[in-house]
Amino acid sequence: MTINPDISVLLSSLELKNPVMTASGTFGYGKEFETLFDLNRLGAIVVKGISLKPMKGNPPPRIVETPAGMLNAIGLANIGIEGFLKDKLPWLNTLNTEVIVNIYGHSINEYGELASAFKGVKGVSAIEVNISCPNVDKGGLVFGKDPEMSGRVTETVVKNTDKPVIVKLTPNVSDITQLAKAVEQAGAHALSVINTLTGMAVDINTRRPRLGNISGGLSGPAIKPVALYMVYQTARAVKIPVIGIGGILNAHDALEFMIAGASAVQVGTANFINPRATIEIIEGIGNYCIEKGINKIKDIVGSLITARQG
Amino acid sequence: MTINPDISVLLSSLELKNPVMTASGTFGYGKEFETLFDLNRLGAIVVKGISLKPMKGNPPPRIVETPAGMLNAIGLANIGIEGFLKDKLPWLNTLNTEVIVNIYGHSINEYGELASAFKGVKGVSAIEVNISCPNVDKGGLVFGKDPEMSGRVTETVVKNTDKPVIVKLTPNVSDITQLAKAVEQAGAHALSVINTLTGMAVDINTRRPRLGNISGGLSGPAIKPVALYMVYQTARAVKIPVIGIGGILNAHDALEFMIAGASAVQVGTANFINPRATIEIIEGIGNYCIEKGINKIKDIVGSLITARQG
Amino acid sequence: MIETYVKILSNTCITPGIFLLRFSSPGLAAEAKPGQFIMVRVNDGIDPCLRRPFSISGTEEEGVVRVLYKVVGKGTEILSNKRAGDRLSVLGPLGKGFDITDPGQHLFIVAGGIGIAPMFFLSQAVNKKAVTFLAGFRRSDEIMDPASVGIKQDISIATDDGSMGYHGRVTDLLEQEIIKQRDNAIAIYACGPLPMLKALSSISNKYRIPCKVSMETFMACGLGACQGCVVRSASALDQISYYHVCKDGPVFDINEIDWDNI
């Protein structure tokens, strides 16, 4: 029996003490959860998407619950890079966990500027490039659905940073592996799979959309099967590590992603349902290793057996 | 107050007494539900996808439950066109409701042959062309994701039939409106939106996929927001009627689809959860009309108000 | 602020569709201020999956917390079926409450419908003489009596149908009462449906009376993390900006909110 399994993981040059991160936009800037558990236990904190200038976001309502999930149309409301560096990062730097910054630009240039702005900035361990937000009019999704443009954004960010670059892919495409390969070729060090699926909800009494933005991004347990399949496909299509995201509520879900090919996972909507979800997942992964006699969690990554039984 | 609302709908030349149909593959050939309610009350029955030759389908397990939904990888198991015409259609013809035949071919030719085989066949009111099944190796999805090929399949079916042609689209694409427009231009009389989303599930104990086919199609309430958005987009992109499908459990759900632009709806997974779902939806739609003083259900189709409030 | 499982002490229907939930949480009770709220997970599954926000409606000795809620949908329906002894995960106290250090010489507490929930806690906490508590309901059978939740406080009732108390809207009743108190320094603290708050905005402006209101929006986190719960702020020059109800509120000065674009 394995008493002390090694659950650390390596994402390109970035080592995490465990494979569990918070997903961008669902954990604020970390401080919001400060009193609820020891944030130092997290593999990494991925902060809310940051743009060059502060963004106010979409008109309300911005969220609506759906079966086993939720739609959000926040519209990337955020305090901008200056605000982040001044007001958020110093506190984040007092923590003993990796901080990954999620960036969002309106043009390839803006992505470049954002990357440059974090060059040499202490306490930022990696850049996650959001080219897949479905909730903003211009920019994001235009890049995100097109392999060539996705590659160009990636290239620009890689060129302008000294940190590992993680590119976050949209699931709203015909073939996510094409995106993945283009982004890999452009120099990305890892992929985050997936961002939200586009969806909507209607109020049958007012006959209006339930979101101010009409459509929004679907997240939560409902999307888990879709996310899992995309992670499985992506992990087989590229050599760089894949971070699994989508509907992860507990260790069981996280392990499904890792077996399907994810080197690490991010937990999003679950933070709202159970703010201690990440911690329970970290513990659950450890217990699974102990139970199954697994010495290193790395060994289960992509270990799915697809040969026909019998 | 409207006492007797008119809930009949028109799909091209096909008039349905109400907008509620059963979705292909979830209602067998109708007879399976015979003792559970009066099938004559249905707007239409869409039968299980039929191919030229009988198909055995995928190895088990073929279904697995997921959060607020299910994955299926049936693999289009069906009795083939001969079996259908001989063993199933005569009984269906004793019913007083429309019968829509869902067809699936391995090549454009096969789609043409299938369409021809139903030419002049009494008691088949329309053809629904499945170019979007994610659970078969060859064929289906290759056509279904490509606008040009989808158009060619449609053209062939239209040329070879005397019945209204409904084309069923896959949601697993970057832009469903491109498919919709190509298929409309090719002569389709209506669109069914959506088929299932591709997904998977993993057994963390055996480290095997939970489906014999590895991946499967996600259906049920979980996919409703995605389906609704695709119906909304499609209905605005084409002039032909759109049939809304995806996670409809009750009249509330059905009305969301109709307000977003669906001229009619199909009920799938809900038949397993509540075999009387279709009947309750028909009743619920009628009651909604009475409550809201709507004389004709047609009036609410696409009536979504998207202008900013205030 | 804590997240903890609590044990339900009682969960009883006090008027049709309205329930009083009592549970023990000394930590929460000690920290809670009137106007603050908690996020409740109504079951362990995912149907529904998000927590539901509820105001703290009062505290009792020995760390008991009271929540007064109306059954309006799936989440509150499930909650209403809980029994004494059942466990519940609660997160709180959250948000900024009413400032009770000096709410003005004479305080008007104005509540509409289930909006009375936080106001019971407020009236319990301000503990001062110069308080007028006005509550509006649609019909007499919807009235929530303070005694039924264990609070000693006189309340003036207004009903839309006139079946009890003042016949008309609570804001009309308020206006009458304000005129009587014209000579005192007055403040209004309120919670209720949107039309009531909009009417209060006019009254507050007309009589230049400071007014604080508690707002409701859809919430996912309750912590200021998701940015989901915004209301438009009344900012100059048509510049759009938003408050987060969970973090900046739920209690706002009535002039901070853009009532025309809500």
Place this chain on the structure above:
Amino acid sequence: MIETYVKILSNTCITPGIFLLRFSSPGLAAEAKPGQFIMVRVNDGIDPCLRRPFSISGTEEEGVVRVLYKVVGKGTEILSNKRAGDRLSVLGPLGKGFDITDPGQHLFIVAGGIGIAPMFFLSQAVNKKAVTFLAGFRRSDEIMDPASVGIKQDISIATDDGSMGYHGRVTDLLEQEIIKQRDNAIAIYACGPLPMLKALSSISNKYRIPCKVSMETFMACGLGACQGCVVRSASALDQISYYHVCKDGPVFDINEIDWDNI
């Protein structure tokens, strides 16, 4: 076959993790045959959303139906929390049961674990003398006593750990018993886990004894409509073909199933 809401009469734990559910449905009770099953909706919501299949474990006078079930996951967990008086939607009876017209001169009923559920109904229905009922369990504390479900029937017990009855597998016990009955025409009816059924397949072939088994697969509809519940049939020439457990079964002749590719 009907779909109906029934009222739970009782739902009690009979051994750890095993519950006996009793509800009233004269229609179902009248129609039900041993080996048939029902699809139960364990809640009104969507978590879980599919119905769960359960064998009918017996009927009582006045239209009472019995279901014996083991808590293994979310659905059965929710079911186990139901109380007398709660409503439940059931659909059935479904599938083809055991042929009880003439199961052979001497009938062996063989059950493994919770597979005993339909066999109680069978033993109640065959109502003949020449029956040997063998049941295997892992440990003595998992044994389900016929008396606990209101059935009078002697049962020979086998336990994997030897804590009661025969020490070993129920199929080994069966083989011993078969040898004793060598001179009689024998039939075996069985329900239990896959390894037990596979072992029975060997025994059935070895001694050329006809054997019927009840199978389990995942089911969505239970009606033959979804094609989800297949098992591979033992067909000649490596030709793959499938049975639908819900419609063609759940009871099959043991030779109909391809035990090597299950």
